[in-house]
Amino acid sequence: MTNELKDLFSFLRFASVSTDSKYAADVRACGEWLIQKLQGMGLTAELHETPRHPIVLAKNEHVEGRKTVLIYGHYDVQPVDPLSLWKTGPFEPEIRDGRIWARGATDNKGQMLAHLLGVEKTLREEGELPVNLIFLFEGEEEIGSANLKPFLEAHKDELKCDVIAISDTGMVAPGVPTLGYGLRGISACEVIVRGPKGDLHSGLFGGAVANPATAVARLVASLHDDNGRIQVEGFYDDVRPLEDWEREMWAKVPGVSEQDFLDVTGSPSLFGEEGYSSAERTWARPTAEVNGIGGGYQGEGSKTVLPAEAFAKLTFRIVPDQDPVDIIQKVKRHLEAKCPPGVEIEVKIGHDAQPYATDPHSKFGLAAQTALKKAFNADPVLIREGGSIPIVQTFRDVLGVDTLLLGLALADAQIHAPNENFPVENFEAGIRLNQALLKELAAC
Ligand SMILES: [Zn+2]
Structure with a gap:
């Protein structure tokens, strides 16, 4: 097993269930493990107390004139019930069929740690990062991030950055890198x-x-x-009306055809606002x-x-x-x-x-697209998401910057459900993605 996978397994073994106070000590221990790991990589890292679960904040040494990139993730997880439906223990990670099985494997520990390990790899290979980096990891995402906004407000100056990246959304299909630029x-x-x-x-x-x-x-x-x-x-x-390029692009995105929607929903037929495809209806209407x-x-x-x-x-x-x-x-x-x-x-x-949209053709959007292409060796698709991630708007309100959504989750990852899993392949791609992303953002 690679050192990267060993680290992920250690991270997944913490039962960091944020909603249940019975696990409060596990959440904290998980946050402390992150601090150790980050400090071991040569970053400064601090555990910040909140009224409930702590926030992890880490930085490299910032150099004047470099771009500052904030990477957000969350180390808390959803409860595991019903436990009897799990094939193996939710906090005893295991690899089967090329996937890592554990609570949090996709949401969000696997995706989040890929960024952390990408940074570790770059530091090992190059001695330094091309950007000023801020890692912001919270332990309350699954319970509504109540203490994140006050934290952002209190640390506004420390968190000043040019752009934010999050890997906590989906890929439209395996092997198809996906850049999200909007949310309902x-x-x-x-x-x-x-x-x-x-x-x-x-x-x-x-x-x-x-x-x-x-x-x-x-x-x-x-x-x-x-x-x-x-x-x-x-x-x-x-x-905001759909742009022509969006409609053209979405018509070609795999995994979201009318037949796909029929298969996934099991509905006798599709129905929605006349004049729009199902992808358009869910992402932009x-x-x-x-x-x-x-x-x-x-x-x-x-x-x-x-x-x-x-x-x-x-x-x-x-x-x-x-x-x-x-x-x-x-x-x-x-x-x-x-x-x-x-x-x-x-x-x-x-x-x-609030709904959210950023321009995927901005310099940061283009940098993200190039990084995705490098990490997956395939052209990325650009999508909006039908769901809502309120923190993205909070980041824009408090810090005044846009967020790139670089999701690595597959549709059958079973997030929030028994037998959550994450392909080893996506974990490795996530590490490459982080390395390419910081490089591309530094140069844009
Ligand atoms: Zn979640």
Whole structure:
């Protein structure tokens, strides 16, 4: 086994589950192991306390005039339950079929350590790095990074950099290097519709008063037209149209054809906003989704009840340049205006996150593309992601810089699930990627 894999195995053996206080000492021990490793490489490294799990900050000696690159990662992991579905222990890493199996193998320890070991290799080979480097590793990503923003604000000067790189996203297919340059944001709300003061007999009162479940159904139905277009007034006002090069590129990206979407989802057919492919719909178009709907009798058989109350939980995935607060206000106005007579409506506003986009053809984007090409010996594809990574926007807000998303995760990596895994190949490519990336960023 290579020294690199030995290091990864040591890193994976820590049960650094951030959500469960039972593992707090393991999270800390994992952070301390990183400090040892980083100091052993000749970097200055410090463990910074937060109200919960510590943050690891490391630097090489910074030289005036060089570019400063911040690499972010997280050393905490998700819980392992259900344990019985794991083929081998989640914290007893093992290699089978060319993959490393353990909790955190992909998310995020394997990807994160590849960067660290790339730096170690460059230092060993060249004696120094071509850039001023900052490693920022947190132990709370899987629980919402609550202490990261205050940390960024408190250490703003120390963390000043030109660009940020993160490997915590996906590759579209094995062997296809993938540069992410956009993320969707989100706005959430819950609609509660109230009618009579208590549940009523549908025979005695049905027909005399409005049914809250019917009202919720009508509200939900009012969100889209028959072609999947959202009907909230002004909803699309700030949507940045897709560029021609994006549509051309995405049509050629492997792993995201209409058939791929059908296979992955197992849906009888695909459906979405008319005029767009499934990749375009998920990466660059906003959506309105019902995440939950309820009210009335849910048990076995039937019950002739007219429910007093019904609800729907909604989220809106939003894209540049929509604003989550503006969107949720528009949605609230829409729901209140469309609420049928005879009931009362309450719209509870929930969490949100800004959408994100950076230019993949900026000098940093081009440097990242060259590095990906060198690491994988294949042309990278440029994609946006349908999900949200709120810290990316936090970095832009607090530090004023853009983030390159250099994901190494495969679709079947089983992140957050039993039998998480990471191909040895991707781990090795990640080490090469880090070396090439720092070189390319230094020269751009
Ligand atoms: Zn995760």
